[in-house]
Amino acid sequence: MTLRLYNTLTRRIEPFEPLHPGRVALYTCGPTVYNYAHIGNFRTFLxxxxxxxxxxASGYDVFHIMNLTDVDDKTIGHATAAGKSLRQYVEPYIEAFHEDRKYLRIEDASVYPRATDHIPAMVGLVEKLLSQGIAYRGExxxxxxxxxxxPAYGRLSQLENRELKAGASERVSTDEYSKEDVRDFALWKAPGPSDETVGAVWDAPFGRGRPGWHLECSAMALHLIRERWGVEVLDIHAGGVDLIFPHHEDEIAQSCAFTGREEFARVWMHGEFLKTGGEKMSKRFGNITTPRDLREDGVDAGAIRLLMFQVHYRQQFDLTDQGLQSAQEGSRRxxxxxxxxxxxxAAADAPAFEEAAERLDRELTGALDDDLNAPRAVAxxxxxxxxxxxxxxxxQQAGPRAAAAWERAEGVLGVTSQVRVMKVTQRAEAGAAQEIAELSPTPPSDALEAERWAREWALRRARHKSARNYAEADRIRTLLGGHGFHIRDSKDGSIEVVRTGVAR
Ligand SMILES: [Zn+2]
Structure with a gap:
């Protein structure tokens, strides 16, 4: 079986065939760095x-480009409000994005081009479209x-002309009267007063201004794949479903008009929304969870990845506390x-492990080759x-075969929590526990100190439990759970504290 992917362009699952055997040019639309990216954005990035x-893992040489949008209406608006230059304003959010990405075990893309570092490529693209008469200067x-x-406009989104017009005019804009057609979109924007103040204006032969968001992706993608492999077509372009129209439609129009080719990307892939309480997660609704919130709560990234991968990327799903909790339990398991x-x-695998390893390898490949069926891979x-x-x-003993199959699956999915199990012996540690009268409800920052802290609480809970003070015992269990410590009573009467989550 070979890799098959759902292509938004054809609305079909198709065998994946890159333009050149053995290598893949992949472009994914990255974050707009005006704020912390939320977990809904990260569902797409995951x-x-x-x-x-x-x-x-399938053997391809992957050239993965993920852009950082560091100039657009939002970044300029926020920089203006903060009284900073654009560059100053976005810097901490770029850093935060990489921190969050690393926390979530998202592997490095090959390059993270910033829009403001590629203005000449954007200017070049606009110049050519102007000279071809496909672009025009508005009043x-x-x-x-x-x-x-x-004429090929609208192929990706498969919208009718009427819908395209409605979609375009939904975005209320002041440029309404400068355009020849309501559907037309800005490649290059004439500077507004705050654009000059924050340093978001560049010289160009067709007038000072700044790039439009859609232009940024086309220009950087084409520039970078040309530089790397001398090609003008991406193998895969991916993003969230909300980018299909107008963003990706506009990227196709600009890029194909520029290169004179029929395709900009051979396969278009789109990830569905993450919702909370039935609503799409977005900054506008205020129903936001960021990776840093989860990290501060001691949630292991493996649990978040498991939560996301239990649902296929083309299906919407609702983020709930209960869902996260069961993903934490699963990831800990x-x-x-x-x-x-x-x-x-051991040095060799027992037959049961040989067999289980063979099955895991086969099922993992079968699932992921089938349009990245992560739920089946996780199962x-x-x-x-x-x-x-x-x-x-x-x-029976597990050997290298079982370990290799496990590491291959975990290496692709990354859904396993780092777990440390600590035995707490009641008798030996009872004296020490009584010495500390006051125990903080929050753990010390040092990892080892935090473990001692958790043991103390576990002992206190055990004492409350034997005194039949169950409410207090449960309260302590919840308190520890909130910091990534899970208490387990063994059948032999001993207590185990299971730790997951990142070191604080
Ligand atoms: Zn894009």
Whole structure:
């Protein structure tokens, strides 16, 4: 079986065939760096990370471009309000984006071009479209793309002319009277007063101004793939579904008009929304969770990845506390099994492990080759855990074959929590616990100190439990859970504290 992907352009799942065997030019629309990206944005970036990892695991040389939009209406508006230059304003958000991405185990793209570093490529693209008569200068000094002169417009979104007009005029703009047609979009925007103040204006032969958002992606993608491989067509272009129209439609129009080719990208892939309480997560609605919120709550990134990958990227899903909690439990289960599997590794695999490893390899490949069916891939990992635990309980040994199959699956999905299990012995530590009268409800920042802190609380809980003070015992369990410590009472009467989550 070969990789098959759903192509928005054809609305079909098709066998993936790159332009040149063995290599893939991948472009994914990155964040607009005016604020912290939220977990809904990261759902898209995680789907793209899975795509990136699976292409690599399948043997492709992947050239992955993810842009950073550091000049547009939002970044300029926020920089103006903050009294900073554009460059000063976006810098911390670029840093934050990379921090969040690393926390979520999102692998590095090959390049992260910033729009403001590629102005000459954008100017060149506009010049050519002007010389071809596909772009024109409006009365307001902006340059527009003439959709009437590009008949293939609308192919990706499959919208009728009427809908395109309605979509275009929805975005209330002051340029309404400068355009020849309401559908036309700005390639280059004449400077407004705050554009000059924040340093978001550049010289161009067709007048001072700044690039439009759509232009940024086309110009950088074409410039970078030409530079890298001398090509003008992307193998895969991905983004969130909200980018299909107008953003990706406009990217296609500009790029194809510029290169004279029929295609800008061979495959277009789009990730569905993450919702909260039935609403699309967005800054406008205020229903935002950011990766940093989850990180501060001690949530292991493996749990977030598991939560996202339990749903196919083309399906919407609702983020709930309950969903996150069960993903944390699942990810912890994977982590505990991983410890068990790798710690007791033998020189050779028992037949049960040979068989389970073979099945995991086969099912992982089958699932991900089938339009990145992550839910099935994750299910294959859990099936391996069930079979593996049973085999280990029966005294069978896991060896290099089982470890390799596990590491391959985890290497692509990254859904396993880092888990540390600490035994707490009641008798030995009871004296020490009584010495500390006041115990802080928040753990110390040092990782080892934090573990001692958790043990103390676990002992206090045990005492409350034996005194039948269950309400207090439950309160302590919840308190520890909120900081990534999970208490477990073993059958033999001992207590285990299971730690997941990032070091604080
Ligand atoms: Zn884009």
């Amino acid at each position: 789907f793209e990370d899975l795509l990136h990892r699976w292409l690599q 307001d000094g902006s340059v527009y793309f003439s959709i009437a002169r590009f 994977l982590g505990e099994f991983q410890n068990r599997l790798l710690e007791r590794r 294959a990992m859990f099936a391996f855990v069930t079979a593996g635990n049973a085999a280990l309980d029966a005294g």
